[in-house]
Amino acid sequence: MTTGAAIEIRSCCVGYGAAQVLHDIDLDIAEGEFVVLVGPSGCGKSTLLNTIAGFIDHSAGHLAISGRDVTGVSPKDRGIGMVFQSYALYPHMTARQNLGFALKVAGVPRAEIARRVDSVAQLLQLQPVLDQRPGALSGGQRQRIAIGRALVRDAAVYLFDEPLSNLDALLRNELRVELKRLHQTLRKTMVYVTHDQVEAMTLADRLVVLNQGRVQQIGTPLEVFTKPANRFVASFIGSPAMNFIDGSVGHDAAGPMLELPIGRVPLDELAGAVAPSAPADIVLGVRPEHVALDANGAGLQGTVTLTEPMGSQTLVRVRCGGIEVSSLQAPHLLFAPGQPVGLRLDTRFCSLFDRASGRRI
Amino acid sequence: MVTPTMTTRTTARPTASRQVIPPPPLHVRRARHLPTLLLVGAAAAFLLPLWVMLAGSLKSMDEIRHGSLLMPPLRPTLQAWRQAVDALAPGLVNSLLITVPAVLLSTLLGALSGYALAFSRWRAGSRTLSNLLVLAAFIPLQLFIYPAVLGLAWVGLFGSLAGAVLAHVVFGLPLTTILFKGHFEQLPLELLRAAQIDGAGFARIFFSIVLPVSMPMCAVVMLLQFTGIWNDFIVGLVFAGGENQPMTVQLTNIMGTTFGERAYNVEMASALFTAALPLLVYFYSGRLFVRGVLSGAMKG
């Protein structure tokens, strides 16, 4: 039954009947891995995290932490540490007391508590504020105390529930880097929940994309980005969002090709994916960075409708064959609305999805 | 000859930033002060009793007989006060001996019970119990009092200070519990979860986290209980026993036992003496007290 993984989740369901929140979650998290649960609001990622923590009981399936079945086990006995979105620091205690509280409850001798608190404080650069109350500290410092409080317990698994959402953008980036460094130093198993896909991509060893209580895809950030398992994952991951073009598989003189509103595109590299039994109606997914524009008009014919300069790049929207396709261009290339351009799709990086099911072909 | 470019400034031309706005018409100005005037009048009416008590307590009986209660004392004397303090000193001690323990115990009990009802896992029972307590807060004391007397007599506490304290603690349970419960339910859930992960159990979370964080609420409840218990009459009358009567009961005795002409000045000094401590507490705590009363009012 146990595979030596830090966390095993098998066919886990949470909720009953019409109010079922999580459906058949299957997930193994290896020791020392940094796994990020990501998805839109309401997808069930926080529910899953709280189920692992033990605040929510799973109604079906199997959940094991460090090789032990934890069904019915209370949170404090699961060998976990948790960092909450609102930090949940004890406002009437100093930072030092916050860090040491769990150890005090466990009856650890005072000298040992002091030692562990100091070592964690050193790791997170909290020494100067140890004797202050959370109310007197900044958001970033409070977050570090929250992280420190979890670390001091020396647990096997650490859970993070959107810890950076309450911080401003600058602080968020800083702490994100620190968290990654922390993980590299400590090599502890970490399960992290966020709705921000940039955070997810940069922090994760592996990503778990969730939607409506179901796992959509599990994979490394690169896998999820380049080979999204279905249309949802493809649209959720990556910014600016992927282009989706309805079309059908067909054949012409040159070989298999895609019949799209914008024109015909030879399958080339995608050909291998299209077995004879593959459905005819498909959706082509192509990221804006893989749509090339030629000012001289080589390729499929289209007209620029809108340009959105983003500083490091410009998003150019082109109307082609009755639909709008966006393309990411270098900032110095100027395109004007109304300008005729030629489109070329780089089929090496495209994805094909079955139009009915949304699944990757 | 005057050149066309020269203009004589005979009229004050309003510039953009220095426009003169005429004052509002008289009736509007008067109306603006109307609320204040009415408030001052109402304040006078409300303060009148306090003034009468204060003035009267400093007058001699002669002045009272021949003047109006509303007039200030022309020849102030502390004689009435001396008599009042003499007569009510034992009552003061009893009031303190009853009120202080009762306030502390009823607040603690309310906190424990409010916590239990807010977070216990026995949801059905908690909800029923909460509803029962809300109802109990409204039911007149007369429904409980006779069996309560019998009960206290049975445990030998009837007619004693301890009996009065116990009665106050028990009768105060509904209000204090409801106030605390409402407050605890508003605490952030993550705070409690963090404590759970840190290994704290039900009792530990209460004493180490919930209670310290709720100190302002404790102050509010203690204030309400203090005023309520100190000013109480019935419980003191029935449960404290003859030698242990609190000030409020003694006050009525003073009035009831005078034959012939009543010593109004002593009565007023006595009344003021009785009301002094709660009034002081009230004036000092103002906002907190109002907060407590509002919480109690809206919960019911």
Added chain:
Amino acid sequence: MRERMVEGLFIAPALVLTLVVFVGTMVWTVGLSFTSSRALPIGHWVGAAQYVRLWNNARWTASVENLAGYALAYVLLSLVVGVLLAVLLDRQARFENAWRTIFFYPYAVSMIVAGLVWQWLLNPVVGLQSLFGGAGFAWLSNPRLAIYAVALAGAWQSAGLVMVIVLAALKGIDPEIRRAAALDGIPVWRMYVSLLLPQVRGALVAATLLLAMAAARVYDLVVAMTNGGPGNATELPAKFVMAYLFVRQNVGLASAAATMLLLAVALLLAVGWAARRAIGR
């Protein structure tokens, strides 16, 4: 599990006290009302006999009549004054704390003290009426008007509470509404009557309920102010119960009276709850 035991320990006092004291004694009292108990609770079952005697008792019927008069005057006066004060404070933003302290302090004073001080104020010779020149109207000796004098004292005590409740509710109203009304040129009094006060219906219902409850239970005030006199002119149900329990030693009759009081309170609670539901809280 140990945790369950701890939880049980926390909830035990409330559970035991509620069941034994609040539910138990109430049931016992109601039960006593069906017995012939006099000085001790050892009477035998007499059905509704006590209730028959109760309603034939002149002092009780007077109490009930007086309660109606008292409650009406007390609740109305407290509401009117309280709402007026709240509106005035709502207009007058400065020194709110000071005003509130002044109008609310009577609530911090014992009802015994309140009864006493108003007794002096209503003294025909040296009281308030001395302002208007000497021996005037003996309110408290007038059997028809005495109860209203008591209601006046009660309202002095409670108007501040109504003010506090209504003011808090007024403050919760979206400030933009007032600005819009001012822009539309709506006169101030109209704004309150048509726009703002309707929005605090919930608070008004809560205040009315509290006042009605207090009126049903009034005891200390009457004892201090008139002690039920002159005659039965200011007798009230709560006082009746206490008198028959401890002075006249007729537990059965007193319990019947107490049960009637309970019914009145239950009725008030039901009405209040229905009103809350109708308004939508």
